[in-house]
Amino acid sequence: MKIKLCILALFGCSLSLFSQEYFPQNDGVKTENSNYTAFKNAKIYVTPTNIIENGVLLVQNGKVAAVGSSVSIPENSVTIDLNGKSIYPSFIDMCSDFGILAPKEPQKSNTPQYDASREGYYWNDHVMPENRAVEKFSFEEKRAKELLDAGFGVVNTHISDGIIRGSGALIALNENTTNSERIIAEDAAQFLSFEKSKASRQAYPTSLMGAIALLRQMYFDAQWYEAGNAEGKDLSLEALIKNRPLPQIFIADDKLNDLRADNLGDEFKLNYIIKGGGNEFERIDEIVGTKASYIIPLNFPDAYDVTDPYMANKISLEEMLLWNQAPTNPKVLAENNVTFAITAKDNKKLTDFKANLLKAIAYGLDKTTALEALTTIPASLLNESDEIGTLEKGRYANFLITSGDIFDKETTLYENWVQGNKHVVNNMETIDIRGEYTLNINSESYALSLSGELEKIKSELKKGATKIASNITYQNGWLHLFFNPNGDADKDQFIRLSSLIASEGNLKGEAVLTNGNTTNWTAIKKTSQEKEKETETDEIPKVFPVTYPNKAFGLKSLPQQQTILFKNATVWTSEDTGILQNTDVLVKNGKIASMGTNLSASGAKIIDATGKHLTAGIIDEHSHIAAAAINEAGHNSSAEVTIEDVVNSEDADIYRNLSGGVTTIQILHGSANPIGGRSAIIKLKWGEDPTGLLYKERSKFIKFALGENVKQSNWGASQTIRFPQTRMGVEQVFTDYFQRAKEYSEQWKAYNALSSSKKSRTKAPRYDVEMETLAEILNKERFITCHSYVQSEINMLMKVAEKFDFNINTFTHILEGYKVADKMKEHGVGGSTFSDWWAYKFEVNDAIPYNAAIMHDQGITVAINSDDGEMSRRLNQEAAKTIKYGGMSEEEAWKMVTINPAKLLHLDTHIGSIKEGKDADLVLWSDHPLSVYAIAEKTIIEGAVYYDYEQMQEAETLIRQEKNELVNMMIRAKNNGVKTQAPKVKEDEAFHCNTLIYQLK
Structure with a gap:
């Protein structure tokens, strides 16, 4: 709305100028008129919406002196008759790295770097708000020519390196002047990203969630520093505070990262301008919900060369759909009133930018909106509308001369004037013979x-x-x-x-x-x-509808809660009532409304469950699916990070798990360090965005770890720097950090107890997200799930916890639990284990498949977990193994994947069993649920069907048809001369406890 009002105001100002009959005398026209250049008889786009037919543009000293239909041209002006040609404002790219050399990567080293390499700056090398592009800028003539030929007159360039990248400089692409005259604004915007600096070897962060945690802590530190609480100087924080009034441009580069950046901004009341990835159309409702402005690339993917059927089969439907739908991204954003600018940054060649811009328009982007996205909107977002973006009086004389409509394929761009200096793209005298x-x-x-x-x-x-x-x-x-x-x-x-x-x-x-x-x-x-x-016209191919998520088995619309009545089912309650035969279950408003016989409900969907089994949804206490990162390995404690920041709602394993009857999982941090990150508990609501997956009733958990991984014994010979390197050291890490957290908590209690007057004279403690998290453990507000193997370490951690007066909640995949089950019972800790994994590394040589049964017999709450994206689809069968190994009853075996993990997650009052009032998270099985022959026919979460076996089979047929149609489209595109790319086999990384990868998507 603000931008629309600005445009109306500019239009009002321009009307008085257009009606001007004589050039004002007080501008010195009569005495100094030889330095005017007048362009007449042109169609002038003063702004994208204010257009003058047969107008005059008068330029003096690099700026617009006048524009209108009746402008008097001063005597002795240089007059250029454009004879029906068009004039547009030159384009603005507000996200460029023009004129900035890529940072030099440091020499490789065999040992990791954990501490910062700088003194007097922030503790992390990847935070560099003190960097200023203007100090490293050098005009690149060749690249400037390419940009000018593409229609750009101004770029907002920055140092494209690091998480906090410092300020960008607004540069006019004037080939005929000095840098000092080219610089419109020395500090035009501050740039941020999730990507580490290539110029630093500092290990932290090693993950996307670590980058988010670093940014969060940095903002808290800036608030603390600005309040005068620090003892010394921090040049980075001072620069960050100084740059706060600048536009904040966040390089996100993907729709889910867009949402992550916006969530972080909301946390600190920051309005980021987000550079997207070109796939925003896939989650347009959530993008609209951010209320952010965007910078959108036009990096549409090339068609795949699918002439080889074998290779064509390797391309996923997701990749094919992106090729088909990506050109609609600008149109979809515009239709949903999302404010966006357009950038050429992600185009390998600027000729691709022009071609893709025309393609976006062909796919429905309004031409006026396109021009705004290249002129007035970037100018407004950069707070430079008084200088650039239009051809109103007083603005820089940055304009294009074209043969006609600039967005017409046949139009020729003749000249690009920047600050009143001409750059010839095509000779205006050359006759168009195309x-x-x-x-x-x-x-x-x-x-x-x-x-x-x-x-x-x-x-x-x-x-x-x-x-x-x-x-x-x-x-x-x-x-x-x-x-x-x-x-x-x-x-x-x-x-x-x-x-x-x-x-x-x-x-x-x-x-x-x-x-x-x-x-x-x-x-x-x-x-x-x-x-x-x-001849064939440039026909726009059929655009496939977007699904949620936009890939195989995606949904056209999100499932809705239904009133469902299951009739005559064998109901596995996972409660004291046991297994009920020929029982009806009514689901209403997302809850289990009633159970019994001969139930009826008006308007309910009736499902005949005769001969079938109805159970609560399976719960996986230890999973690593549905996340964009698993380990933050940069420190020996990463309590400040949270998986909730990096939930990946696009992971196909969500759908696969639904097909195995799984409805709830805990996504745990990995085992790279003794104190890992906070977990995310999600319901597998396929099609939702990351926030929609988070279970609203979730408790607070964190992952700890013991064993080989945390002491880096299996990381390689160079990983000998980080403490701890022994199992003794692991214990010391826990003791040291809990003691620090205890002292930290006491500091805050003492500070908060001060009167207001004393507080104003006392420096506040530094707010530390890591210590806050550990203090929550001490205060019994957050619970530990600990990766564990060897009995000695299991005993050790229980003793450390007891020393600080709290209990460990769960030992997960605890394969030596049978050795210490009596001590676990006494401590009050649960066990979540594998059914029959053993001997896959040295410290599990003593694992036995009777482990679950032995712990259960000692009165411990025992769950069977997966820790694996493939195993989680058959946890019903994993639970069945406890019957063979240990003689568990069928009911108790089934509880190990339903009510028991619910208890371990403190969610048993909401999920894990079939009981009136609980969430309607249910699975209808075709056979005995512990049987290898059992098929999950329907998987229901809160009364909505998220998986249906018959619909899955229909979807498989549809997927084959869609892929075949898309393949034919690509072949047709290749035959028409469209550039193609070779197929690449894209395999999603399967995350495990020890996965170390810096993944941005």
């Missing part, structure tokens, strides 16, 4: 097509349906074309055509034939009607 012709020579006829840029004309020659290789040059008004009419049969025989072009329309000239004789030739230009009849 088009379709019938070439007649020596009684032979050919189809001749001339296309491409005006001074880089491309020719295509055909004799009937046969293409004939040809070569053309068009310079200084002379056209030269030669070709071999006989093809490869006679390689040295050419027909050579030449012509001096004097006017548009038909062509004619002299030809030298293959025998050396000369003759005349003509080329009759086809009318637009003839072209439409004889």
Whole structure:
């Protein structure tokens, strides 16, 4: 709305200027008029919505002196008659790295770097708000020419390196001046990203969630520092505070990262301008919900070369859909009133930018909106509307001269003026000869097509349906074309055509034939009607509808709660009532409304469950699916990070788990360090965004770890720097950090107990997210799930906890639990274990498949977990193994994947069993749920069907049909000369406890 009001205000200002009959005398026109340049008889786009027909643009000293339909041109002005041509404001790219050298990567080292390399700055090298692009800027003539040829006049350039990148500089692409005159704003915006600096070896962060945690802590530190609580100087925090009034541009580069950046901004009341990834259309409702402004790239993917059926089969539907739908992204954003600018940053070649811009318009982007996204919107977002973005009086004379509509494929860009200095793209005197012709020579006829840029004309020659290789040059008004009419049969025989072009329309000239004789030739230009009849138009292919998520098995709309009545089911309650035969279960408003026999409900969907089994949804206490990162390995404690920041709602394993009857999982941090990160508890609501997956009733958990991984014994010979390196050291880490957290908590209690007057004279403790998290453990507000193997370490951690007066909640995949089950019972800790994994590394050599049964017999709450994306789809069968190994009853075995993990997650009052009032998280099985033959026919979460076996089979058929249709589209595109890319096999990383990867998507 603000932008619309600004545009209306600018329009109002321009009306008075357009009606001006005489140039004002007080501007010194009568005495100093030789430095004016007047462009007349042009169609002038003063703004994208204020257009003057046959107007005059008057330029003086690099700025617009006047513009209008009745501007008096001062005497002795340099007057340029544009004779019906068009003038547009030059484009603005607000996210560039023009003129900034890529940072030098440090020399490789065999040992990791944990501490910062700088003194007097922030404790992390990847935070560099003190960097200023203006201090590292050097004008690049070659790249400037490319940008100017593409229509850009101004770029907001920055140092494209690091998490906090410092301030960008607003640069005019003026080839004929000095840097000091090119610089419109030295500090135009502050740039941020989730990506580490390439110039630093500092290990932390090693993950996306670590980057988010670093930014969160940095903002808290800046607040604390600004309040005067610090003892010394921190140049980074001072720069961060100084840069706060600047526009904050966050390089997110993906739709889910867009949402993550916005969530962080909301936390600290920051309005980021988010640079997206071009796939925002896939989650448009959530993008609209951010209320953010965006910078959108036009990096549409090329079609795949799918002529090899084997390789075509390797391309996922997700990748094919992105190729098909990506050009609609700008249109979808505009239709949903999302404010966005357009950038060329992600285009490898600027010619791709122009082609993709025209493609976006062909796919529905309004031309006015496109022009706004390249001019007024970036100017407004950068708070520079008084200087750039329009051709109103007083603005920089940054403008384009074109042959017509700038967004027309046939339009020629002649000149790009920046700060009143001319850059020639195409000679304005050059006659446009592009088009379709019938070439007649020596009684032979050919189809001749001339296309491409005006001074880089491309020719295509055909004799009937046969293409004939040809070569053309068009310079200084002379056209030269030669070709071999006989093809490869006679390689040295050419027909050579030449012509001096004097006017548009038909062509004619002299030809030298293959025998050396000369003759005349003509080329009759086809009318637009003839072209439409004889040539294929640039038809927009069918655009497939977006699904949620936008990949195989995605949903056209999100499932809705239903009133469902299951009739005559065998109901596994996971309660004291046991297994009920021939029982009805009514689901209403997302809850289990009633259970019994002969139930009825008006309007309910009736499901005949005769001979089938109804259970509570399976709960996986230890999973690593549905996350964009698992380990933050940069420190020996990463309590400040949380998986909730990096939930990945696009993970196909969500759907696969639903097919195995899983409805709830705990996504745990990995085992890279003794104190890991906080977990995320999600319901597998396929199609929701990351926030929609988070279980609203979730308790607070954190992952700890013991064993080989945390002491880095299996990380390689160079990983000997970080403490701890022994199991003794692991215990010391826990003791030290809990003692620090205890002292930290006491500091805050003492500070908060002060009176207001004393607080104002006392420096506040530093708010530390890591210590806050550990203090929550001490205060019994957050619970530990601990990765564990060896009995000695299990005993150790229980003793450390008891020393600090709290209990460990769960030992997960505790394969030596049978050795210490009595001590676990006494401590009050639960066990979540594998059914029969053993001997896959040295410290699990003593694992036995009777572990779960032995712990259960000691009165411990025992769950079977997966820790694996594949195993989690068959946890019903894993639970069944406890019957073989330990003689568990069927009911108790089933509880190990339902009510028991619910108890371990403190959620048993909401989920884990079939009981009136609980969440309707249910699975209808075709057979005994512990059987290998059992199929999950329906998986229901809170009364909505998120998986249906029959619908899955129908979807498989539809997927094959859609892929086949998309393959044919790509083949057709290739046959039409569209650039293609070679198929690449894309395999999603399967995350495990020890996965170390810096993944941004």
